[in-house]
Amino acid sequence: MIDQAIDTDGGGIMEPDASISIVREIMTDFADSTGLSSSKRPQRRYLWTDSFAVCNFLELFRQTHDENFRGLALRLVDQVHHTLGRHRRDDTRSGWISGLDADQGETHPTRGGLRIGKQLDERRRGEPLNERLEWDRDGQYYHYLTKWMHALNRVGVATADPAYLRWGMELAQTAHTRFTHTHPGDGRKRLYWKMSIDLGYPLVLAMGQHDPLDGLVTYSELQSAASREFAHSALPDLSSEISDMAVICGEENWTTNDTLGLGGLLIDAWRIAQLMTRGGFVDVGLFEAVLDAARLGLESFKADNPLKYRARQRLPFRELGLAIGLKGVGMMQGCIGKNPGSPDLERSLQRKVEALSGYLPLSNIIERFWLDNKNREAGNWGENREINMVMLATSLAPEGFLTV
Secondary structure (H helix, E strand, O other): OHHHHOOOOOOOOOOHHHHHHHHHHHHHHHHHHOOOOOOOOOOOOOHHHHHHHHHHHHHHHHHHOOHHHHHHHHHHHHHHHHHHOEOOOOOOOOOEOOOOOHHHHHHOOOOOOOOOOOOEOOOOOOOOOOHHHHOOEOOEEHHHHHHHHHHHHHHHHHHOOHHHHHHHHHHHHHHHHHHEEEOOOOOOEEEOOEEOOOOOOEEEOOOOOOHHHHHHHHHHHHHHHHHHHOOOOOOOOOHHHHHHHHHHHOOOOOOOOOHHHHHHHHHHHHHHHHHHHOOOOOOHHHHHHHHHHHHHHHHHHHHHOHHHOOHHHOOHHHHHHHHHHHHHHHHHOOOHHHOOOOHHHHHHHHHHHHHHHOOOHHHHHHHHHHHOHHHHHHOOHHHHHHHHHHHHHHHHOOHHHHOO
């Protein structure tokens, strides 16, 4: 049914009504297959996928006014907190991973962070690292937590309920406290990439290349929403965490040609642009550095041309991450002129965004490739089916995820 909506001439951009119809189909399937809308199926929660899914349901509600989609977004938040905010069923421990009692855990479900949702249990303290096996083991990823913070903020704004933003800000406080550490070699603050379920010890010491940037932008998003949307609510203050992360960001290089990483960089650039128009982000130099890094990454991506490979040699969700980021570039084109600043700065930023806009057709190419049933059947689609389908839906209707 998805393929029936595709323009078969090989070059056209899909009509909005066709896109939202496909998104509706994808997300309805996702809700049913993961136990969100059907009690007959076991609940399968995975934090990365569910973060995008929440935003997709909110976008479907915005475009269709169908209350069922709003209900699915709220139900998904509840399931994530009661599944990934609690210990695994095969763990000797039970209850909230924060250690809070039942009532306090309900009030503060993100205080202990949230599990990834991997099939295998975490590596125990002192157990040797198996790099291949570690990918399949549970724990907590910093970059997954920031995605959930963003999703909670989107729900809070959509429902005008500050509780969701509070949970996002409490998650930010916990993640920042536990993941940041001082490197013994150079004395600089860093972030662990992966930590144990109870945040008691690191599982992967290295820092994700864009984790500090993602953290800074997400903390700033939450802080801005608190002052703009819920000024009269008693919400946490993330000023200290924002300052901390700004220092970590000051010495990092953002350039990458990794497909998913490049998409994340473009997403962060668009989020910064939105925040700057509201006074929620003031580091113009960092914004310029992100735009420059994205341009270099796209130049390298184009030169390597990984889209030339057959479907079985490609990872859909990584390419779709880039497609989503490129959608943000399209939105950024009409936003730069709204930033306060000198005319020379505005022209400089506009030129940088225009340089990125030349790569916008890549987004449509990626979408069309994975909308083609032949490519999905021939490739790796089924191996990460839920992540792939949800990120395809986000690319087709990106506003729900890309808006801050």
